[in-house]
Amino acid sequence: MGVILIAMLATCVALVLFGMRYRETPDPGVIARAPDNDASESAAMSGLMPVSAKESPAMEESPAEQNLPDGGEKLIALTFDDGPSAYTAGLLDILAEHEAYATFFVVGNRAEGYPETLRRMVEEGHEIGTHTYSHADLTKLDDIRDEILKAVDVVENAAGIRPTLIRPPGGYYNAEIQEFCAKNEQSLVLWSVDTMDWKSRDVETILDTAFHSGAYSVADGSIVLMHDIYEVSVEAVDQLLAMLAQEGYRFVTVSQLLTLRSAGAVPGEVYNRVT
Numbered sequence: 001m002g003v004i005l006i007a008m009l010a011t012c013v014a015l016v017l018f019g020m021r022y023r024e025t026p027d028p029g030v031i032a033r034a035p036d037n038d039a040s041e042s043a044a045m046s047g048l049m050p051v052s053a054k055e056s057p058a059m060e061e062s063p064a065e066q067n068l069p070d071g072g073e074k075l076i077a078l079t080f081d082d083g084p085s086a087y088t089a090g091l092l093d094i095l096a097e098h099e100a101y102a103t104f105f106v107v108g109n110r111a112e113g114y115p116e117t118l119r120r121m122v123e124e125g126h127e128i129g130t131h132t133y134s135h136a137d138l139t140k141l142d143d144i145r146d147e148i149l150k151a152v153d154v155v156e157n158a159a160g161i162r163p164t165l166i167r168p169p170g171g172y173y174n175a176e177i178q179e180f181c182a183k184n185e186q187s188l189v190l191w192s193v194d195t196m197d198w199k200s201r202d203v204e205t206i207l208d209t210a211f212h213s214g215a216y217s218v219a220d221g222s223i224v225l226m227h228d229i230y231e232v233s234v235e236a237v238d239q240l241l242a243m244l245a246q247e248g249y250r251f252v253t254v255s256q257l258l259t260l261r262s263a264g265a266v267p268g269e270v271y272n273r274v275t
């Protein structure tokens with residue numbers, strides 16, 4: 001009898017939680033930003049946080065989230081652009097050692113050469129997003145369809161999953177791109193921490209940038225931008241993960257972060273930090 005009562009109570013709680021979650025769906029179309037010359041800074045400065053992120057402790061225990069880390073934990077989404085490359089397999093080893101899950105924004109014409117790496121990403125729990133087919137600035141194209149969808153197709157053909165996240169090269173996007181993404185099941189993901197790994201190519205500098213960049217330093221809900229086409233970036237990740245783990249962070253994919261902190265990624269919407 002007691003078991004039945006508990007089951008009924010749990011069902012009621014689940015229904016209430018579902019209702020709350022449903023209402024928290026972010027309002028699409030709130031965010032629109034014209035492209036500018038400093039994608040890195042503007043992405044961080046723009047404060048794009050379409051997600052109303054505050055959820056009650058009860059919601060964090062929703063049954064839908066049982067396979068995810070406790071929503072009360074500090075979370076970071078590491079992201080890697082421009083690959084895959086010869087260094088990506090080593091990066092996957094390091095992520096596995098740290099039990100970290102990451103998101104790879106792959107370039108279509110590179111991804112064609114690494115089908116096994118793409119499959120491994122999926123098998124090991126990582127997320128694959130796209131970064132266009134040829135790393136084109138989408139705001140400068142007359143026809144964005146091929147650049148976006150060809151990359152999605154490459155990943156689907158190799159790894160059997162259809163990516164739903166896109167990081168526009170340089171962080172450049174406009175209303176037309178958002179509209180296309182909304183119609184094609186793609187959410188735009190920028191970043192809140194730019195490690196500038198491509199610029200310094202130095203482990204210490206990468207770590208220093210990640211931790212000491214004022215409002216743009218690593219924090220709960222950060223989406224961190226790195227690149228898996230430099231050996232030094234992979235070395236830096238090993239240390240970055242160890243340091244962040246000591247501070248109690250868990251490392252999740254962008255979609256996991258959005259699921260834990262909101263109703264999940266909304267097509268056409270733009271994200272850079274989810275608190």
Ligand SMILES: [Zn+2]
Nearest residue numbers: 081082169170
């Ligand atoms: Zn890029």
